[in-house]
Amino acid sequence: MKCALVSAYIFTVLFVIVASWSKEDQEIFRLRHEVEATEGPGVTFYDLLGTKPSANHDEINKAYRRKSRTLHPDKVKRQFIIEKSVKRKPTKAETRAAAKAASDRFARLGIVANILRGPGRERYDHFLNYGFPTWKGTGFYYARFRPGLRTVLAGLFVLVGGFGHWIALYLSWKRQREFIIRYIKFARHTAWGDSIPGLEETSASTATMPAEVQAVNRRQRRMQEKDNKKEKKVTAKKTMKPATVIPSESARNRKRVVAENGKILVVDSSGDVYLEQVDEDGETQEFLLHPDELPKPSFTDTALCQLPVWAYSIIITRVFHRKQATPAENPEDEEELDAADSCRGNFELLESVKKTAENGSNRTYRKKKNHKTK
CATH class of the missing domain: 1.20.5 (Single alpha-helices involved in coiled-coils or other helix-helix interfaces)
Known part of the structure; x- marks a missing residue:
């Protein structure tokens, strides 16, 4: 029990470690969130640089140089002052705010260029193709699928009515089979003890079979069958007598056993066990008890089908x-x-x-x- 708990704890820890995001992933998520907040929703790193996702290293460098010249803080500050001076001269606070926004934007541009020029580009492309997780207060998480009531009911019906019902049917069939086998053994042992005449004769005949009778190959087996047929025809012609019906020992030697639940079991000398029942008309009927008589449950017997x-x-x-x-x-x-x-x-x-x-x-x-x- 302790080993199982320790292994489960280790598996949980390893799963959390593997499933958690790395520092590089966290940086990519944070930077993407800031880019979409300032540049607009759906803007990618490639859109910020003005290049395509299939661009190589040189094309990314050229795009970064071209974009850095337009987004440089000094140039943005001068352009802001010129545009605002048309109506009125901007205040120092407005100039500082514009310069700060330009410097932050220029810094993000440099980080984006470093990611796309380094090993982080493969990771970014992976999230770009398969989706980015969203920020949910404590961290970045993927949006989980929330099934509706119909989907939940359908899933429960398939799970419980299909797989669960089949397991229940199989366990019931196995329990009934063991019950029948146990009752057959009990009836045989109570009626005949450890020695059953029919079973002993069959086992002795199979055990003491001479090696000469066993055919070595197909040709010898065919020759033996032909010889046996000829001998049977000759003996039948010599001894042609009216046939007399001899009752078998299984029909003569039958014993009744009362089971633990009060049922009457009939055991013959061949080892077959029958359940004796009396119907409403007073007629006695016997039903053979055999484990193979129970049909094995299949998937078509479940509630799902x-x-x-x-x-x-x-x-x-x-x-x-x-x-x-x-x-x-x-x-x-x-x-x-x-x-x-x-x-x-x-x-x-x-x-x-x-x-x-x-x-x-x-x-x-x-x-x-x-x-x-x-």
């Missing part, structure tokens, strides 16, 4: 159910309307029949009456 599939299936079933329900309701309505129309039609038919019957009776009566009069 199963939850979208489950949501997709629910959406699809609801959409299809609605589509199937709407045409199913329409025929019922149509049947009701047809039934109502048929009832109305029958009622109208009855009325028409009655009317026709009445009219017909009147007509027949009149005919008969007319016939008598005639």
